[in-house]
Amino acid sequence: MALLEGKVAIVTGAGRGIGREEALLMARHGAKVVVNDLGGHFDGTGQSRSPAEEVVKEIRSAGGEAVANFESVTDFKAAKRIFECAIDNFGKLNILVNNAGILRDRMIFNMSEEDWDAVIAVHLKGSFNLSRHACAYWREQHKLGNLLNGRIIMTSSDSGLLGNAGQSNYGAAKAALAAMAIIIDREMARYGVTANAIAPVARTRMTVEGVPSSMFSGTEGKGFDPYSPANVAPVVAWLASDDAKDVHGEVFRSGLGGVWVLKGWSTVAMVAQKAVWDPVELGKRLKEELTRGITQKETLGGVIKSVLS
Numbered sequence: 562m563a564l565l566e567g568k569v570a571i572v573t574g575a576g577r578g579i580g581r582e583e584a585l586l587m588a589r590h591g592a593k594v595v596v597n598d599l600g601g602h603f604d605g606t607g608q609s610r611s612p613a614e615e616v617v618k619e620i621r622s623a624g625g626e627a628v629a630n631f632e633s634v635t636d637f638k639a640a641k642r643i644f645e646c647a648i649d650n651f652g653k654l655n656i657l658v659n660n661a662g663i664l665r666d667r668m669i670f671n672m673s674e675e676d677w678d679a680v681i682a683v684h685l686k687g688s689f690n691l692s693r694h695a696c697a698y699w700r701e702q703h704k705l706g707n708l709l710n711g712r713i714i715m716t717s718s719d720s721g722l723l724g725n726a727g728q729s730n731y732g733a734a735k736a737a738l739a740a741m742a743i744i745i746d747r748e749m750a751r752y753g754v755t756a757n758a759i760a761p762v763a764r765t766r767m768t769v770e771g772v773p774s775s776m777f778s779g780t781e782g783k784g785f786d787p788y789s790p791a792n793v794a795p796v797v798a799w800l801a802s803d804d805a806k807d808v809h810g811e812v813f814r815s816g817l818g819g820v821w822v823l824k825g826w827s828t829v830a831m832v833a834q835k836a837v838w839d840p841v842e843l844g845k846r847l848k849e850e851l852t853r854g855i856t857q858k859e860t861l862g863g864v865i866k867s868v869l870s
């Protein structure tokens with residue numbers, strides 16, 4: 562039996578890039594897929610039906626089942642219609658991949674309120690909108706004795722997990738999505754639902770816009786393309802499956818042929834005493850702790866180098 566036989570999935574932003582590969586792979590493994598995509602530019606302006614339609618065509622011509630949806634994830638009511646698209650066309654929902662995304666990079670001192678709001682609306686509110694509708698449905702179905710093994714996969718980013726200058730809006734949303742996966746998982750585990758997150762690394766139009774082009778070059782004509790977004794999708798297909806039922810609130814970096822298991826904030830040093838600290842003494846002690854080498858930072862460039870060199 563195929564990994565996702567009998568499953569119904571929604572992938573948001575599935576008309577291009579990583580979402581497209583996730584939709585194609587899950588369909589290849591037997592899932593019926595709602596291919597949602599507004600079809601806008603990388604900065605969230607404009608819209609077009611053709612990216613989602615083309616992915617649906619591709620899935621159907623390979624013998625799979627898919628339906629296109631062109632609603633924006635940013636609108637709570639529209640998100641309900643994306644959810645209902647799965648129910649109306651395929652009778653249920655098992656898998657939600659919150660993948661839609663845009664970029665509006667600016668240093669904090671130049672960022673407009675609109676650039677902040679637009680990015681938060683797609684990544685953070687959009688992921689909330691879909692998750693809210695899906696979780697209410699899964700809880701209700703669970704109460705009726707219908708075990709759907711719900712799955713949420715959030716799309717985080719190294720920009721939020723490690724920090725990337727020029728992306729305070731995007732990185733804040735992406736860090737929040739990793740946190741949301743952990744929190745939703747804690748709330749929904751009792752209903753047979755898991756929530757996890759991925760931090761992709763791939764060459765898409767978003768990275769062409771957002772990172773130095775040198776970071777994703779140098780593989781032309783060499784067979785395996787480490788930067789292909791197809792390398793991100795397998796961990797998502799697996800997390801969506803029944804086989805991953807015990808994987809709860811984890812964050813995986815995915816791409817380049819690698820999958821990293823990431824762990825978030827954890828204590829690496831501590832100072833304590835049984836008295837209120839004097840700030841001067843406290844500063845001295847904290848500086849000692851901070852110079853022990855515990856602040857060594859992982860960077861995206863370093864991550865890519867570690868896999869490909």
Ligand SMILES: NC(=O)c1ccc[n+]([C@@H]2O[C@H](COP(=O)([O-])OP(=O)(O)OC[C@H]3O[C@@H](n4cnc5c(N)ncnc54)[C@H](O)[C@@H]3O)[C@@H](O)[C@H]2O)c1
Nearest residue numbers: 574577578579599600601633634661662718762763765767
């Ligand atoms: N490419 C990378 O290396 C990388 C790294 C970290 C995180 N990500 C994340 O992966 C996800 C996919 O990005 P990508 O690189 O494939 O970019 P992409 O621009 O190729 O794809 C994003 C898709 O989302 C769609 N979209 C945007 N706003 C939408 C909305 N309001 N409603 C519905 N659809 C909408 C776009 O039309 C587009 O097709 C994003 O969340 C992105 O932040 C990508």
